[in-house]
Amino acid sequence: MKKVTFKNNQHKMAGIIFFPGNFKENKKYPAIVISSPAGAVKEQSPSLYGRKLADKGLIALAFDTSHQGESGGEPRNLENPTERVEDIKCAIDYLTTLPYIDTERIGAFGLCSGGGYAFNTAMADRRIKAVAGVSLSDPGAWIREGIDGNISVENQIKFLAEVSNQRTLEANGAAPIYGEFVPENITDDMSVTLKEAHDYYRTPRGQYPTSENKVLMTSIDKIMMFDTFRFVERFLTQPMLVIVGSKSETYHYSQDLYERVASAKKELFEIDNATHVDLYDITNYVDRAVMKLADFFNKSL
Secondary structure, eight states, X not given: OEEEEEEETTEEEEEEEEOOTTOOTTSOEEEEEEEXXXXXXXXTHHHHHXXXXXXXXXXXXXXXXXXXXXXXXXXXXXXXXXXXXXXXXXXXXXXXXXXXXXXXXXXXXEETHHHHHHHHHHHHOTTEEEEEEESOOOHHHHHHHOTTSOOOHHHHHHHHHHHHHXXXXXXXXXXXXXXXXXXXXXXXXXXXXXXXXXXXXXXXXXXXXXXXXXXXXXXXXXXXXXXXXXXXXXXXXXXXXXXXXXXXXXXXXXXXHHHHOOOSSEEEEEETTXXXXXXXXXXXXXXXXXHHHHHHHHHHO
């Protein structure tokens, strides 16, 4: 592995490249760009998958999202879907400058919201020859409607009004307000996914210092207005794979995407008994996902 930086307009992105064990600089390799879950950093689940995919002969690039982790971008702790998509494109730009990358064999892969962003990017960036997601989510729909789709339009509009008011306050000198990507404390009424996300991100299981669990409140309108899978029927023609746990509360995102996609080469692969967060780091489930991903990318790229 090697820590790298690359340009994204006016700021630098921080990444890690994972190499196959028998890597030779004079050889051309297929490469995968890995997009992280919201609030995650490259050293968490993206690095776990990056190492394991490299063991299967693929070069993998994991990176920190703009405004977060070790990547640049102001203001800090912003989650902006449009910039998340641009991050992936800039990561591909960087890969094309490396002499050992086969630029006709680049794929994109993401976990949770990173999966949603990877699929959104693949529609426009035709350098992506195959795309996959694990525990994929639709970040726009999740924030608008909730993981179970039960947030009413009336309440969505109230939330947007609160964000709009916060922008006015900040324009007039008020301090920014931050929320949490995952709960710092869990309660009985929370979804299984949120409870497990707390266990992964906020305990020694998966906690990492640069994953601050802070998100600007003024990110919310940007996420809510982002239509992640708009136009997939028209533009998502590359081979695609979605991997989902059979017990995942986010299963419907993968199923909806799979049913809508136009690609003739598509697969929804279910991992028995796994939940959404199980696929972040539980060895048995991750290894099954990696085997499927490696087979998919090696055949599709």
